[in-house]
Amino acid sequence: MFVNKKTALITGGASGIGKKTVIHLAEKGYQIAINYRKSESEAICLAQHIKDRYGVNCIVVQGDIARKEDCVRVVNETLSVYKTIDVLIHNAGPYIHERKKLTDYSLEEWDYLINGNLNSVFYLSKLVIPIMRKQSWGRIITLGFDRVESAPGWVYRSAFAAAKTGLASLTRTIAIEEGEHGITANMVTPGDITNEWKEKSIQESRTALESNKASRREGTGEDIARVIGFLIDEKSDFITGSIIPVTGGFDVLGKIFKQ
Structure with a gap:
C-alpha cells in the first residue's frame, strides 16, 4: 500500500481530456488511478508512461461508471492499493453523436446517458465523500458544457443536457453540504474542443495558429487539465460551488443554434 501522497481517481482517464488531466496531475506528483471502460491497452500504456516519466504510482481500474456495481468495484480496487482517494474527477460521460430528438x-x-452523466456522480461521490470527511480534505471535480448553469435547451442533445444540468446543481449542493468537512466541489465546462485537440497541448495550438493552420487558437485538453489542477490545489479551498467555463470566449451553444 502506498501512503502519504494524495491520490486522484479520474474516470475515463485513458484518452482525451481525461488523459491530459492524468498527465497534468502526475506532473504535480499525485498518485493516479485511471478508470477506463473499454480502452484497456491505452490505459495500461498511459499508466506505464506516467510511472516512467514522472515516477509516481499509477494504477488502472476497469469499470463502466454508468453501472452502480462497477462504481463500487472501481472505488474498492483503488482503495486496495492506495490509502485514500483525495481527489475525484468525474471526467467520463457517455455521449451520443447522432443528432436525434427526444422522441x-x-x-x-x-x-445510459442519465446514469453515466448524473447518477454515476452520485454513486461515486457517496462512496468517496465519507473517506474525504475522515481526513477533513477532499476535491471533487465534474465536467459540464457551456452555460449549463442556466439550464439551456440543447436541440438533439436532450438526455445529455438534462443530465449535465442536473449535475451542475448536484455539484453545487455537494459544495454546500461538504464545506464543513474541508471538501470542495466545482464544475469545469469545456468549450468546443474537437477530438483532434483533446490530447494536444497549448503549445501545439499556438503553433498551429502562428503557422496559419488555424483561424483561431484551438482549445485543448491541456487547457482543461490546467484548470482542474488549479481547483484541486491546497490553496484553492475558497473556490467551491463554482461552474467555470473554459471556452476561449466562444459561444458554443450559439453556434449550434445558428446551424
Missing part, C-alpha cells in the same frame, strides 16, 4: 431516443439510450 427518437430509445429507453436504453436515455437511461
Whole structure:
C-alpha cells in the first residue's frame, strides 16, 4: 500500500481530456488511478508512461461508471492499493453523436446517458465523500458544457443536457453540504474542443495558429487539465460551488443554434 501522497481517481482517464488531466496531475506528483471502460491497452500504456516519466504510482481500474456495481468495484480496487482517494474527477460521460430528438431516443439510450452523466456522480461521490470527511480534505471535480448553469435547451442533445444540468446543481449542493468537512466541489465546462485537440497541448495550438493552420487558437485538453489542477490545489479551498467555463470566449451553444 502506498501512503502519504494524495491520490486522484479520474474516470475515463485513458484518452482525451481525461488523459491530459492524468498527465497534468502526475506532473504535480499525485498518485493516479485511471478508470477506463473499454480502452484497456491505452490505459495500461498511459499508466506505464506516467510511472516512467514522472515516477509516481499509477494504477488502472476497469469499470463502466454508468453501472452502480462497477462504481463500487472501481472505488474498492483503488482503495486496495492506495490509502485514500483525495481527489475525484468525474471526467467520463457517455455521449451520443447522432443528432436525434427526444422522441427518437430509445429507453436504453436515455437511461445510459442519465446514469453515466448524473447518477454515476452520485454513486461515486457517496462512496468517496465519507473517506474525504475522515481526513477533513477532499476535491471533487465534474465536467459540464457551456452555460449549463442556466439550464439551456440543447436541440438533439436532450438526455445529455438534462443530465449535465442536473449535475451542475448536484455539484453545487455537494459544495454546500461538504464545506464543513474541508471538501470542495466545482464544475469545469469545456468549450468546443474537437477530438483532434483533446490530447494536444497549448503549445501545439499556438503553433498551429502562428503557422496559419488555424483561424483561431484551438482549445485543448491541456487547457482543461490546467484548470482542474488549479481547483484541486491546497490553496484553492475558497473556490467551491463554482461552474467555470473554459471556452476561449466562444459561444458554443450559439453556434449550434445558428446551424
